[in-house]
Amino acid sequence: MPSICSSLTKFMGYVLSVNIGNMLFNVWTKVAPVLIVSFLAFHLVLPDQAYMIVLFLISLLLGYFVLYGFNLIVWLSAFWFHQTWSFMTIKNAVILLVSGATIPLWFMPAPLEKVFSYLPFKDVYFTPLSIFLGQVPADDIMLTYLTQIGGIAALHISLGSCGARRRRSLSFKEVSESANVQQTYPA
Amino acid sequence: MRTFSKHTPLEYAVLYGRFLSLYMRSKMQYKMDTLLTSAAVLIRECVTVVTLYLMLQKFSVINGWDLGQLLFMYSFVFLSYSLCILVFAGVRDFQGIVHQGEFDSYLTKPLNPLFQVISRRSDLMAMLGHGGLGLILFLYAFREAGVEATGMNVLKVVLVLIGGILIQGALLLVPASLTFWLTKSSQVQEVMFYQMRGFIAYPISIYPKIIQWLLTYLLPFAFVNYYPAHYFVGVGSGGDGLAYLTPVVGLVLFGLALLLWRTGINRYKSTGN
Numbered sequence: 458m459p460s461i462c463s464s465l466t467k468f469m470g471y472v473l474s475v476n477i478g479n480m481l482f483n484v485w486t487k488v489a490p491v492l493i494v495s496f497l498a499f500h501l502v503l504p505d506q507a508y509m510i511v512l513f514l515i516s517l518l519l520g521y522f523v524l525y526g527f528n529l530i531v532w533l534s535a536f537w538f539h540q541t542w543s544f545m546t547i548k549n550a551v552i553l554l555v556s557g558a559t560i561p562l563w564f565m566p567a568p569l570e571k572v573f574s575y576l577p578f579k580d581v582y583f584t585p586l587s588i589f590l591g592q593v594p595a596d597d598i599m600l601t602y603l604t605q606i607g608g609i610a611a612l613h614i615s616l617g618s619c620g621a622r623r624r625r626s627l628s629f630k631e632v633s634e635s636a637n638v639q640q641t642y643p644a
Numbered sequence: 645m646r647t648f649s650k651h652t653p654l655e656y657a658v659l660y661g662r663f664l665s666l667y668m669r670s671k672m673q674y675k676m677d678t679l680l681t682s683a684a685v686l687i688r689e690c691v692t693v694v695t696l697y698l699m700l701q702k703f704s705v706i707n708g709w710d711l712g713q714l715l716f717m718y719s720f721v722f723l724s725y726s727l728c729i730l731v732f733a734g735v736r737d738f739q740g741i742v743h744q745g746e747f748d749s750y751l752t753k754p755l756n757p758l759f760q761v762i763s764r765r766s767d768l769m770a771m772l773g774h775g776g777l778g779l780i781l782f783l784y785a786f787r788e789a790g791v792e793a794t795g796m797n798v799l800k801v802v803l804v805l806i807g808g809i810l811i812q813g814a815l816l817l818v819p820a821s822l823t824f825w826l827t828k829s830s831q832v833q834e835v836m837f838y839q840m841r842g843f844i845a846y847p848i849s850i851y852p853k854i855i856q857w858l859l860t861y862l863l864p865f866a867f868v869n870y871y872p873a874h875y876f877v878g879v880g881s882g883g884d885g886l887a888y889l890t891p892v893v894g895l896v897l898f899g900l901a902l903l904l905w906r907t908g909i910n911r912y913k914s915t916g917n
Contacts, residue, residue, distance in 0.1 A: 543680035550688040559695045564702050 472532070476525065504591055512598055516585040519605035523580045526612030527552065533616065557583030577608030656759065663763040671769070678769055685773025689722065692845055693781065707850050709877075712788025714847070715781050717873035721844055722778025724808030724868055726771045732813045734765035738820035739829050748914050758905060761820075791876050800876075803891050808868040810894030812837075814901035815863060821901065824908030827915065836863060844869050860886075867893045 495501040504510060531544045538544070553559055555578040562570050562583055573579055584601050587593050593601055651659075671678050696718070700711045709717070729736060738761060741747050750760040791797060819833035826832065840858070844865045848856050859866040867890045875887030 538676060540674060540677035543677060543684035546684040547687050550684075550691045554691045554694060559691070560698055564698055566698075566701065 472529070473525070476528075480521070504589060509588070509591065513585055513589040516588050516602065516605065519602060519609065520581045520585045523577055523605060523608045523612065524552070526577075526609055526616065527581075530612065530616055552578055552581060555579070556581045557586070561586070577611060580605040580608045651755070659755070660759075660763045663760075664766050667765055668768065681769040682772040682776075685770045686777055689774060689777050693718065693777070696845065707847050709847050712785050712790075713873070713877045716785035716789035716791065716877060717847065717869050718845060719778050719781035719785055720804065720808060720869035720872060721841075722774045723782060724805050725812060725841075726773075726775030726778055727805065728809045728812040728816070729767040729774070730771040731762060731766070731809065732816050733767035733770075734761040734763070735813065735816045735820045736767075736833075737765060739823050739833070742823050742827070743915055745915065747912075751912075757909065758902075789873075789877050797876070800872075804872040804887075807890030807892075807894035810891070810898045811864055811868055812841075814894070814897040815865075817898070817901035817905055821904040821908040824911045841865055847874075864893050864897065 492501075504513070527548060531541055531548045534544055535541050555573055555576065557573075557579055558581070562573055562579060565573065584593075584605060588598065588601070693715070696714060697711065700706070700714070704710070706714065734741065738747075741750075741761065747757070747761075750757045750764075753760065786793070815837050816833070819829045819836055822832055823829040840863050843851060843855060843859060848859050848866050848870045851859075856866070859870075867886070871886040872890055
């Protein structure tokens with residue numbers, strides 16, 4: 458169908474803009490209330506210097522794109538499997554554990570910490586969080602950014618190579634749907 | 645409605661079996677996804693257990709509970725929830741059933757609508773994920789926690805599980821009933837059930853008093869695992885007699901939820917799907 462063909466050229470951009478829209482909505486409805494409550498109830502501690510917050514926000518933005526890379530890989534698996542709920546769930550679970558979102562990597566046993574520090578998962582949550590907590594020395598900040606950018610590049614290259622093969626037969630609807638239907642099934 | 649309710653319990657049992665086999669057959673049209681569901685649920689739930697395990701490597705006890713005792717307590721959550729969604733999957737997904745217009749068709753059948761909601765769906769695959777993990781944890785942890793495998797204890801565990809199923813079934817039935825007023829109830833369910841249920845991964849004594857009160861009197865998730873585990877293991881504070889109440893709390897709460905359902909169903913307006 459021609460409409461799908463024309464969407465193909467801009468389809469990555471379409472999924473991204475849907476995702477950014479959802480993200481901004483979540484910032485407003487979920488992040489902002491939690492931040493306000495945290496300030497009032499838990500005396501959330503901010504970094505001493507204001508520029509640390511800027512450094513944190515840059516890393517957070519990069520972290521968003523690393524996570525987006527992981528998400529795209531799972532969403533694109535819809536070409537093969539048609540249903541992505543299971544893979545999304547597995548991906549979320551793995552990222553939650555391996556990225557240091559539930560427990561900081563410092564708490565992990567030393568061998569695990571070493572393995573995870575080489576994987577791009579940590580760039581999603583752990584890297585921005587360590588900058589926020591002042592655990593990254595000023596000299597290393599550029600290096601952590603570069604690591605994050607490297608993670609984004611690696612994910613998108615692997616994505617491009619597997620995506621290109623299926624591009625002829627892809628169904629636009631499936632992917633845009635799988636990008637939207639993430640949490641409608643609380644098993 | 646009353647003139648139709650002449651089915652015997654046996655007929656209900658046969659119908660239940662038929663509905664379930666139909667549902668499973670429709671699910672098996674997507675074999676890959678259906679089978680992966682179990683694996684996905686298992687992996688997702690394992691993450692919380694691994695988190696707990698890694699935390700305990702650093703802290704060794706949480707409020708007097710050691711790893712074995714915590715896992716024993718946690719296993720009740722998985723076991724009771726797995727059986728809960730085996731029975732109450734339709735109640736959990738009720739918002740979708742209303743939205744898709746499926747509930748309209750239930751109402752045209754000469755059968756109790758709630759019976760149809762319950763019997764036409766069953767989340768067997770997710771049940772295997774939750775239940776498998778729960779069973780592994782339970783079998784590993786009950787010895788570690790120092791609980792003896794006597795006939796009496798088995799009976800008590802069964803009673804606690806039945807209570808836990810009823811409590812969670814009731815807490816799913818409340819947001820399902822609210823669908824009659826709100827039309828969309830998934831966020832209510834998310835906050836009331838899934839978010840609150842997150843608290844009982846840890847002994848509730850670590851939380852502020854207000855949350856302990858909430859989990860005991862308003863949304864009694866603490867009766868699913870904390871009070872019974874406290875009774876079996878003897879660690880933690882508060883309410884020695886409360887463990888006996890789990891089945892009672894389950895029955896009372898389910899009765900109340902049923903009342904809400906009965907009130908709500910009279911207000912039902914189709915979504916016009």
